[in-house]
Amino acid sequence: MSEEYAFLGSAEAREALSAQVADVRARPARIAVLFPAAARSVARGPGPSGDPDGVAGPTLEDLVRVELLTALAGALAPAELAREVGDLYRHGDAGERRAVLRGLDVLDTGREELAAVARELLADAVRTNDTRLVAAASASGTTALLDAHSWRQGVLKCLFTGVPLGSVAGIPDRADAELARMCADHALERAVAGRPVPDDVRLVLRHFPEQAARLGTHRTEA
Amino acid sequence: MRIFDPHIHMTSRTTDDYEALYGAGVRALVEPSFWLGQPRTGVSSFRDYFDGLVGWERFRAERFGIRHHCAIALNPKEANDPRLTEVLDILPRYLAKDGVVAVGEVGFDSRTAEEEKAFRHQLELAKEFGLPVLVHTPHRDKAEGTRRTLQLVAESGIPAERVLVDHLNEATVAMVHESGCTLGFSIYPDTKMSPERMVRVLSEWGPERMVVNSAADWGRSDPLATLRTGEAMLAAGFTGRDVERVLWDNPVEFYGRSGRLLLDEVSGADRTATYSGNSVLRGERANGGAA
Numbered sequence: 476m477s478e479e480y481a482f483l484g485s486a487e488a489r490e491a492l493s494a495q496v497a498d499v500r501a502r503p504a505r506i507a508v509l510f511p512a513a514a515r516s517v518a519r520g521p522g523p524s525g526d527p528d529g530v531a532g533p534t535l536e537d538l539v540r541v542e543l544l545t546a547l548a549g550a551l552a553p554a555e556l557a558r559e560v561g562d563l564y565r566h567g568d569a570g571e572r573r574a575v576l577r578g579l580d581v582l583d584t585g586r587e588e589l590a591a592v593a594r595e596l597l598a599d600a601v602r603t604n605d606t607r608l609v610a611a612a613s614a615s616g617t618t619a620l621l622d623a624h625s626w627r628q629g630v631l632k633c634l635f636t637g638v639p640l641g642s643v644a645g646i647p648d649r650a651d652a653e654l655a656r657m658c659a660d661h662a663l664e665r666a667v668a669g670r671p672v673p674d675d676v677r678l679v680l681r682h683f684p685e686q687a688a689r690l691g692t693h694r695t696e697a
Numbered sequence: 698m699r700i701f702d703p704h705i706h707m708t709s710r711t712t713d714d715y716e717a718l719y720g721a722g723v724r725a726l727v728e729p730s731f732w733l734g735q736p737r738t739g740v741s742s743f744r745d746y747f748d749g750l751v752g753w754e755r756f757r758a759e760r761f762g763i764r765h766h767c768a769i770a771l772n773p774k775e776a777n778d779p780r781l782t783e784v785l786d787i788l789p790r791y792l793a794k795d796g797v798v799a800v801g802e803v804g805f806d807s808r809t810a811e812e813e814k815a816f817r818h819q820l821e822l823a824k825e826f827g828l829p830v831l832v833h834t835p836h837r838d839k840a841e842g843t844r845r846t847l848q849l850v851a852e853s854g855i856p857a858e859r860v861l862v863d864h865l866n867e868a869t870v871a872m873v874h875e876s877g878c879t880l881g882f883s884i885y886p887d888t889k890m891s892p893e894r895m896v897r898v899l900s901e902w903g904p905e906r907m908v909v910n911s912a913a914d915w916g917r918s919d920p921l922a923t924l925r926t927g928e929a930m931l932a933a934g935f936t937g938r939d940v941e942r943v944l945w946d947n948p949v950e951f952y953g954r955s956g957r958l959l960l961d962e963v964s965g966a967d968r969t970a971t972y973s974g975n976s977v978l979r980g981e982r983a984n985g986g987a988a
Contacts (some may be wrong), residue, residue, distance in 0.1 A: 508793040508826075515795055515957070566744070566790045568752050569973055605973040 478688060482538050488518040499546040503559070506547050510563050511571055513539045529570075530610040533577045536652050537611075545581045548661035549607055557588040569605055576600055576611035584617055593617040601629045618644045627654045630679075634661055635684040640675040647682055655683035662690055698940060700899065700923050702726040703948035704863060704881065704910035707765065708746075708754055714913070714920045715761035718856075721924040725960055727952060728754065729768035729801045729831050732775055734915050743771070743784045747791050752879045755796055756972035761815075762963045766952065768801035768831045776815035777807070785818055792826040798955040801831025805842040808835070813849070820853040829954050831881075843869045847876045851941065859954055861908065866890055869891070870898055874906075879951045883912035884922035892922070892929035899930065904939050908948045 480489045495517065499506050507689040509516075514536035524532030533541070544563075548556055560582065564575040576596060597620075600612035612618070613633050618626055626645060631654075633643055640646050658679045662672045672690075678688040700723040701945065707715070707728050718726075728750060735905075737743060750767040751923045758765035769791045771784040791797060800823040803816050823830045832850070835842035843862065850860050857877030865873055873880050875883045882898065889912070890898075899907060911922040919925070927940045952958055 509788050511790060511793040512795075564786070568748070568794065603973055604971075608973075 496546040503550040537574045537577045541578040544578035553586040555659040573611045579617040613643040655686040659686040698722040700944045701948040706914035709915040725764040766798040768799035773806040798952045799829045804833040804834040892926045896933045
């Protein structure tokens, strides 16, 4: 048995995925119906993170679908690939959308068509209040394509909806004074309202002592 | 009484209805796609509708302890609208999804060439995706429409037991019974069948392959028509076993052929849960966020 798809527990599931990957390579349009059915036809459940909702990390069905996306990326030219990735997302339910977001990193975003679709889908995901989508988008390396303002807004959305900042791509390296100010403002607003301040603000504020100091007596301890 | 409503349009109903359905014993249902009471103007309206059937409505039903499944199709009436022909092109993406247990409602409204073309196309899709088919029979010229329906089903090569022919009455029951298809009866307050007429049909034809639905929608209809039929059956001397067969076993057997039915109890039926960050409660969430 090959080492491929070791994240799948059963030989039956590995064989099913292997057949579907071959199908997508031979006939890329098949992904339109294989992708939605992937959880049912291959595997579903918590992935390595143990989180069944896929906030803390990809679920099994996410990993299966990312393999299908990888096969697609090898089979289509950039413009066609960009169109199909957009279609999979727009026609997808929340689980399918989360998988597309988890799979954005397999796209060659050096190509402008693919960079454009990645930016569009990241923006859409971060506009929702769905923690599965917000988390998957924020964890993607393709957030490097976002301008500073959009990226900061994504980080703030994570704080707001309870997505752990520890899995957000760009934390702490990309954090800047403006993000630190936004995090401190958010923490102060919560403290004034008598509501708990998310511990995760520390992940940003500990690099910006002047903003952390604004919290004063409200400051949260590690 | 445990009830599976094989045809009910919950998108058009309220949370009071969900509570009443649960109270009546309804634990699972199928919501077929149909028209809205007024014409849609474009393909994207269908996409939003289908997205709701596999998404928000499914989630909403579970908050009330009911397993929601759906049937996806371009309905007969709107198959006549040239603006909507491309709906046929997006169907495969939906027919592949979990929670979609049939192609439907398909069939005839006015028996036009456009309706027949869409009907044939969707019968082929049902074969391709291994899904059962829910067929609507017309309000006008029902017997002739049903006869033509059975011809198309036979020509398609789909096994009869994978086809449910719905909205039947005394005039159409014999031909559908003979075809081997599953027989569906919509129990309505004014039109279609009443519980008492249904009991007479069951007395004559027996409970095999018979399913009963409320077809409740935005029109005057009764989501508890299935329960009322069960009660009328018991009053007429049918056994509890017969009632269970018509109201649960038969629809489960039919839609079970999709391999996609979920019938385990909804655990907890947590109404504070969220779908895409939004809950069925208004105002504050338990965790303090906005619903």
